[in-house]
Amino acid sequence: MSCKKNNFMRTTFTQLENFGHSLRAQSFVIQARTKDDVHSAFRLAKEKNLTVTARGAGRSYNDASLNGGGIVLDTSAWNLIQEWNPHTGQVRCEPGVTIEQLWQKVEPDGWWPPVVSGTMKTTLGGCLSTNIHGKNNFQMGPIGEHVLEFTAILPTGAEITCSPKLNADLFYGMISGLGMLGIFTSITLQMKRIYSGLLTVDAFPVPNLHSHLFALQENAPNYDYIVGWLDTTSSSIGRGQIHAAKYLHEGEDKNPQETFKLKNQTLPSRIFGVFPKSILHFFMKPFVNNFGVWGVNTAKYIVSLRKHSFKESHGAFHFLLDYVPNWERSFGQGGLIQYQSFLPKETAEFVWTQILKLSLKNKLPAYLGVTKRHRPDKFLLSHAVDGFSLALDFKVTDKNRKKLYSMLQEFDKIIIANGGRFYFAKNSETTAETTKIFYGEETVEKFRKLKKRCDPHGLLESDLYRRIFG
Numbered sequence: 230m231s232c233k234k235n236n237f238m239r240t241t242f243t244q245l246e247n248f249g250h251s252l253r254a255q256s257f258v259i260q261a262r263t264k265d266d267v268h269s270a271f272r273l274a275k276e277k278n279l280t281v282t283a284r285g286a287g288r289s290y291n292d293a294s295l296n297g298g299g300i301v302l303d304t305s306a307w308n309l310i311q312e313w314n315p316h317t318g319q320v321r322c323e324p325g326v327t328i329e330q331l332w333q334k335v336e337p338d339g340w341w342p343p344v345v346s347g348t349m350k351t352t353l354g355g356c357l358s359t360n361i362h363g364k365n366n367f368q369m370g371p372i373g374e375h376v377l378e379f380t381a382i383l384p385t386g387a388e389i390t391c392s393p394k395l396n397a398d399l400f401y402g403m404i405s406g407l408g409m410l411g412i413f414t415s416i417t418l419q420m421k422r423i424y425s426g427l428l429t430v431d432a433f434p435v436p437n438l439h440s441h442l443f444a445l446q447e448n449a450p451n452y453d454y455i456v457g458w459l460d461t462t463s464s465s466i467g468r469g470q471i472h473a474a475k476y477l478h479e480g481e482d483k484n485p486q487e488t489f490k491l492k493n494q495t496l497p498s499r500i501f502g503v504f505p506k507s508i509l510h511f512f513m514k515p516f517v518n519n520f521g522v523w524g525v526n527t528a529k530y531i532v533s534l535r536k537h538s539f540k541e542s543h544g545a546f547h548f549l550l551d552y553v554p555n556w557e558r559s560f561g562q563g564g565l566i567q568y569q570s571f572l573p574k575e576t577a578e579f580v581w582t583q584i585l586k587l588s589l590k591n592k593l594p595a596y597l598g599v600t601k602r603h604r605p606d607k608f609l610l611s612h613a614v615d616g617f618s619l620a621l622d623f624k625v626t627d628k629n630r631k632k633l634y635s636m637l638q639e640f641d642k643i644i645i646a647n648g649g650r651f652y653f654a655k656n657s658e659t660t661a662e663t664t665k666i667f668y669g670e671e672t673v674e675k676f677r678k679l680k681k682r683c684d685p686h687g688l689l690e691s692d693l694y695r696r697i698f699g
């Protein structure tokens with residue numbers, strides 16, 4: 230495809246993957262670094278009858294930033310921090326700025342992003358589109374609640390500014406809108422003041438799902454963050470460990486300038502100061518099977534029986550998953566998918582007991598289980614509930630793919646029947662029919678109306694959009 234007259238820096242026909250390397254799609258990839266690039270991409274799409282999907286860091290576990298046969302607008306290099314005010318904690322960024330760039334900019338001045346994902350590699354454009362939540366969702370809500378303003382380009386060519394007061398319907402629709410209404414071009418966020426580079430963390434075991442969920446609910450009000458590890462391979466359903474963390478109050482850290490230093494936050498690149506971490510995933514591979522994970526989980530649970538408290542840097546607490554680079558490669562050729570369901574506190578125990586038992590019965594246990602406490606929010610395509618979420622990582626192989634997807638669709642039915650919700654950054658199997666039931670007709674209709682207004686020619690589409698909106 231010739232792109233000369235659109236003046237793009239580079240266009241390539243490339244195979245892209247989801248984060249877990251379990252889904253693939255060939256697309257025309259265009260680098261976007263300016264608003265003109267976005268306008269040109271829309272013009273080109275219209276001319277050639279193609280669709281467009283933005284892509285940040287490609288860290289979604291599913292097909293959110295894949296667009297088979299269409300254009301993928303890669304915004305990852307559009308990544309300047311345009312303005313930072315260390316007095317007010319307000320920051321304005323281009324859409325490709327990562328959570329890593331953001332915290333490294335603001336933390337030395339005593340601020341921290343109010344909501345971060347479990348990896349720091351995600352971009353702000355991607356984070357707004359899926360409206361990410363952190364381990365403090367029960368308190369701080371999703372990232373969208375900390376956006377003061379954003380600017381965006383709609384497929385109509387209109388350049389808009391949105392805030393909770395200005396173009397509010399688009400503000401609440403585009404944040405959470407899965408990149409299907411327009412392209413974010415700059416994002417202004419409010420950071421949170423912190424008084425130390427450290428958090429106080431309490432770690433304690435929970436013997437079953439009932440105590441697991443009870444511990445999340447009862448402890449959440451007393452902490453700033455709470456997260457659970459759940460042993461997905463054990464027949465003692467729901468046993469695991471809770472990590473609950475608090476900020477230090479002003480004056481508690483006698484030398485915050487020292488703990489704020491980036492060298493005390495960043496994760497070391499070598500294990501024991503010798504082995505490069507980049508090779509660790511090769512050594513993990515032999516353990517990433519049903520028996521290996523059962524052994525590792527059993528050992529982890531036994532070690533976690535000791536209740537203890539410790540101080541940990543923000544970086545280490547939040548971004549544990551970045552500790553081993555490319556860990557997802559240890560799942561082998563077929564890769565992995567994540568299945569995260571959100572359930573009201575009244576039905577979570579019943580539902581997850583069923584689905585965890587089903588996965589064991591089918592000999593398709595998840596290899597990682599993570600729980601969080603949540604509260605609802607008012608974004609249009611919200612995934613949150615007054616309850617909990619459980620994220621499950623499943624290994625995909627050529628042999629198990631069909632059985633795994635049909636098991637997850639079975640889970641979907643149980644979850645829907647019990648008032649549950651899905652998160653479309655981490656969901657690879659939900660159908661348009663199920664999506665309609667989960668959002669409700671009124672929400673789907675509202676979204677369709679916004680889509681028609683912003684994108685009358687249907688230029689923005691992704692593999693995910695085609696799957697869940699049909």
Ligand SMILES: Cc1cc2nc3c(=O)[nH]c(=O)nc-3n(C[C@H](O)[C@H](O)[C@H](O)COP(=O)(O)OP(=O)(O)OC[C@H]3O[C@@H](n4cnc5c(N)ncnc54)[C@H](O)[C@@H]3O)c2cc1C
Pocket residue numbers: 248282283284285286287288289290293294304324325345346347348350351352353354355356358359360361362363364407408409411412413414550654655691
């Ligand atoms: C290890 C790991 C841990 C994670 N932990 C969490 C977590 O704790 N909480 C959580 O909520 N999520 C979590 N996630 C999911 C992740 O935060 C989201 O999938 C996020 O959207 C990824 O950002 P990205 O930049 O990689 O976006 P991509 O995956 O590239 O894209 C995601 C969506 O954003 C759209 N998009 C990207 N840029 C723009 C733009 N400029 N304008 C409009 N739309 C755009 C895309 O079209 C797509 O729909 C985790 C993912 C991983 C891999």
